[in-house]
Amino acid sequence: MKLISTVASRAPVLPLGLLVLALSNASPAYAQSAASRPVLPQQRATAQQVAAQGVPLSALAPNAPEEHTVRRGDTLWRIAGVFLQSPWRWPELWGMNLQDIRNPHLIYPGQQLYLERVGDRAYLRARRSGEGQVGQTVRVSPRNRVEVLGTGPLPTLEPHLIEPFLAEPLVVDDDTFQRAPRIVALANQSRVLVAKGDRAYVRGPADAPLLKAPGLPTDFRVFRTATALKDPVSGEILGYEGQYVGQAALVRGESEVDDIVPSAWRIGSSSTPRPTPVPATIDVVSSKEEMKAGDRLLPEPPREYRNYVPHAPDLPIDARVVSVHGNAVRFVGQNQIVVINKGLRDGVESGHVLAVMSTGPQLVDKTDKSRPVMRLPDERNGLAMVFRPFERVSYALVMQITNPVQVGDKMMNPTTLP
Structure with a gap:
């Protein structure tokens, strides 16, 4: 904790944005990417309309407070729910404070929100009415507040609730899953399961072997037998959900060698070498569960900042x-x-x-x-x-x-x- 001395100012507080669910697979990059995130034309149009009119008092939550200080641990959904009956109606909340907003993707702990009621309409401000207006004398004085440094912009909900589902779930058709490369053997023949740091061998279908070459994927997710997702109304299979068990990196692709197959070792048989498949080699990078023969590999999707x-x-x-x-x-x-x-x-x-x-x-x-x-x-x-x-x-x-x-x-x- 550090003690920060601040001075009241005629300028508005940091840019305020309310209720954009901005959550990425890598939260440190969130603050950097949020600043450049565009506002959709429809969102801006709604906000501009509401900014001129405010919102009816009936749209406010029954117990909407006169002011709210954003605290560490808050979420944008929760803050919107403090003021509005329908938390998803974020453009209205943003529009109520349009003059103070420069980037609706960012809101930080320590910011203060003020609710104003004028007639049958309501407005949300990042400062009290009259503060910083031209021609008005603003009396400033030192004041102290205690704040934890290093806090970033708030997500709309607790990130841990959905982060695993951004990376782990996979829904594909049955053919895609069945044709995915499969683990066929483990480097340590004395074991039946592998985990992080272990090596295993993989084969793809006969017409699509797993190869390592420029432009081909080398990072994979590993899945177990897929579970059918059945429509509760029609009974139709909508897809198959794979059970995520970990990640693996491709070390060597599949190949062939001329070898003498076991059947040729019999007395009187030909000893002419035959092409013998050599499976691809993978190293387990991470594991949620231990992997085993039969588990399937699918390419790691490109990193997304949703x-x-x-x-x-x-x-x-x-x-x-x-x-x-x-x-x-x-x-x-x-x-x-x-x-x-x-x-x-x-x-x-x-x-x-x-x-x-x-x-x-x-x-x-x-x-x-x-x-x-x-x-x-x-x-x-x-x-x-x-x-x-x-x-x-x-x-x-x-x-x-x-x-x-x-x-x-x-x-x-x-x-x-x-």
Whole structure:
């Protein structure tokens, strides 16, 4: 901890941006890349409109405070939820403070936010009304505050919740997985499992051997037998989710040698050498679980710095929960991961916020003598945000929830609900 002396100034505080989910696989690069991240035209248009009008008081959270100091450990989603009923409506929150904002991707601990109510409208400022206006005398005096140095811009949610799912999940069709190179043997023949620092041997399909050459991948992720992701409505297989077990580096590619196969060792047989395959060599770079023969390799994807902007979908989305993550987990709560049966081909994209719906239970109408069976209406249960879409499925984080989520529950546009 260090004691910092500051002086009140007529200038606004550091650039304030509210509710852009900016989270990368390598957080140290976040601050550098955030400064150059563009603001989408639609976001800016919304912000400019709201900046001129403010937002209606009805859009504020019931207990919205008059001021809020950003603290270390805060998240942008949580801060937006402090002021607005719908945390994903970040352009409105940004627009309320448009004059003070230069980069909406950055917000730091120590910044102070002030809520102003004028008539039936509300505005959010990074300084109190009247501070720093031309022609006004501003009285300055020294003041002290204690702050931890070295804090970077805030993410929208706790990074550890989704970081593993940015790198580990893999959803492919069955043919892609079956044709992926496979571990066939271990360098240490006395063992059946390998871990970080160990060596193993790999073969690809006959028509696509694993080779090491310029332009070909040398870094791979290792996956175990894929699990089918089945649509709970149609029963269709939407893809196969591979179980991530680690990473490996290609040392040598596959080759062939002229060798005498064992069958030629028999008495009276020909001893003419035959081409014999030599598998590729890999070294295990990291391991979440120990690897074994039969595990599959797929190329390491290019490094990405994902920028998530929470927003409601423009197209109608009617999704179902395909699976929930966790060993022997049937129900999911807040800050847990689910897979839904909609993906890129359905218009789903990173940052889409969906309302979670609890399926209405079937009950017997005891007020009717014939005792008919009825089903109660589906009810809104919470919110989830898509953070990694694939072609036919997507991973979503449960942001808010009232009752546990389970396979088959619906997810739909949050703005179309009563």
